[in-house]
Amino acid sequence: MSDAKEREAFEAELAKVDERLREIERVEAELLNNISRAGFRTASEEARLRSEKEMLYDMAGKLRNRIAAAKRGW
Secondary structure (H helix, E strand, C coil): CCHHHHHHHHHHHHHHHHHHHHHHHHHHHHHHHHHHHHHHHHHHHHHHHHHHHHHHHHHHHHHHHHHHHHHCCC
16 A cells, blocks of 8 residues: 555544543533443443543544654654
8 A cells, every 4th residue: 555545544544533532521421421320330331431441542642643654754
């Protein structure tokens, strides 16, 4: 795969990760507003989303590094 194609693939993956992060943050905020009503179920969902968010932030960082390296020509 050429450097340009590889960079495009990384950028597309990063866009997906960033979109999912925004969605998780939106749901997190909504859950935190409703925690008194939803109780344990809400807290469990919030913990699952937090874990996924941490993984996505890690993935996004790695993709940004790969994109930067691809732009420099490895």
